[in-house]
Every structure is written in C-alpha cells, then in structure tokens.
Amino acid sequence: MENKSLLKIENVKASVGEKQILRGINLDIGPGEVHVIMGPNGSGKSTLANIIMANPVYTLDEGKIIFDGEDITDLSTDKRALKGLFMSFQTPQEVAGISVENFIRQGRLARGEKSSLIKFRKEVDGKMDLLQMKPEYKERYLNVGFSGGEKKKTEILQMLMLNPKLAILDETDSGLDVDAVRTVSKGLKEYLNGENSAIIITHHREILKEIQPDYVHVIYNGKIVVEGDDSLVDRIEVEGFNWVKEEASANE
C-alpha cells in the first residue's frame, strides 16, 4: 500500500543571505503523525520551520515541498497557511493595535469562518480555559507586554483555534514553567486528536508528556543525521549531542 503523505520535503537546501544552513533535508510526514526534531543550537531547526512556512528571510536554494498532494514550493506564507500549515514561533512577535481575539478571528475569516462573534468568543474562552489563560488576555494587543510563557501559550491558542492540518511548534516549551508545559502538552493532545499532524522542535521531553511521537529526527549542521523513535529523546537528554556529532562526521 502506498504510504500516504501530508508533508513531504525533498532534498531541501536553504540559506540566509550568503550562508547555507540547510544542506539537503528530507522529511515525510503522514496524516496524524507527530515528528520531533532535535539538534544542537544553530543546527538549522528554526530555519527548517521557516522554510516550510516560506518566511521570506530564508531562501530555498534547492528542493521541493509537497503539502497535501500539492507542490507548494512557490507558494507564499499566507497561501500555505490557508492550506492548513501553521507555525508557532520560537520568538513570537508583538503586534500593537490588533487584539489576540481579532488576530485569530481574521485568520478564521480568511478561511471562510461563518460562525457569529458570540459563538467564536465562546470557543476562544473554552480554549483559553483549557490552556489556563485568563479570558481578559483575548482583548490585549497580540503579545504586547506578554511574558515569555504567555506568548507561547498564545501561540498554542492560535493553533487550537485555527486547527491546521500540520502545526510546526518551534520550541513552544521554552520559557514555560513546569505546570505550563504540562498544560500546553494537554492542549497539543487535544489538537492532535484525529488526523492533525505536528512537527515539534524541542530540547526537552516534558512537552511530549501527553503525546507519543512517531518519529524523532536529529539535525546537525543542516542535515538530518540520526532518525529513530521516542527513545532518542531520552538518549539526548542523558548523553547530549556529542555522539550525534561523531556519527555525523563518520557519515560526511
């Protein structure tokens, strides 16, 4: 039987300015799958996330990105978002003048939202409750003056409300306190219930508390050098990345 694919990344090479960062990345993510990406600081994890979302700061030099059966390599960020791709940023931006609620509502309207504002608000309140966020935050300007952890929760709130087919979470767990990581992990579990997929970029196991990853990929110096199951997360937490680096240089 043919393997069904939601996101397929073929030999992606990418750079920022003159600097090549990704040196040939291949990934194949099926519907409902959870993939974890680990790797030392500066190895290219956020670059990969941004390339999948078509952030114009990053240049795709080579390779192809297929999403939901369609070649999206040349599509802009907003078109990719409309097709069901979502990214939670490692460093969420502050947007003065647009409230959290309005920002999310705009995203939903762009996708043909039909429900009334009252119904929409009720839904936001429900998700905020799940994430243990105070309801008044929905009226504040997006991320402006939010604490680091509050920004990360707001990203997850957007994910839950937009319900993308694939969510890329770039260190959503960094800066969250112990309880907040668990809350976010629960939110993630709710989101994943069904056909939704996720790419979780992380340095820690805690975010995976409520969910079971299908695959773990380790990036080093712009390439995926080790792949395996959940046990890789534990190995990295115990041993760090030195063995990964050794394996990478043996394969160069």
Ligand SMILES: Nc1ncnc2c1ncn2[C@@H]1O[C@H](COP(=O)(O)OP(=O)(O)OP(=O)(O)O)[C@@H](O)[C@H]1O
């Ligand atoms: N906008 C940019 N301008 C210049 N260099 C960049 C830019 N974005 C990424 N880089 C460089 O590309 C390399 C990979 O960065 P990237 O952010 O992808 O790493 P990462 O794996 O996400 O690391 P971390 O675990 O610290 O988040 C780094 O050396 C970084 O300095």
Ligand SMILES: [Mg+2]
């Ligand atoms: Mg990063």
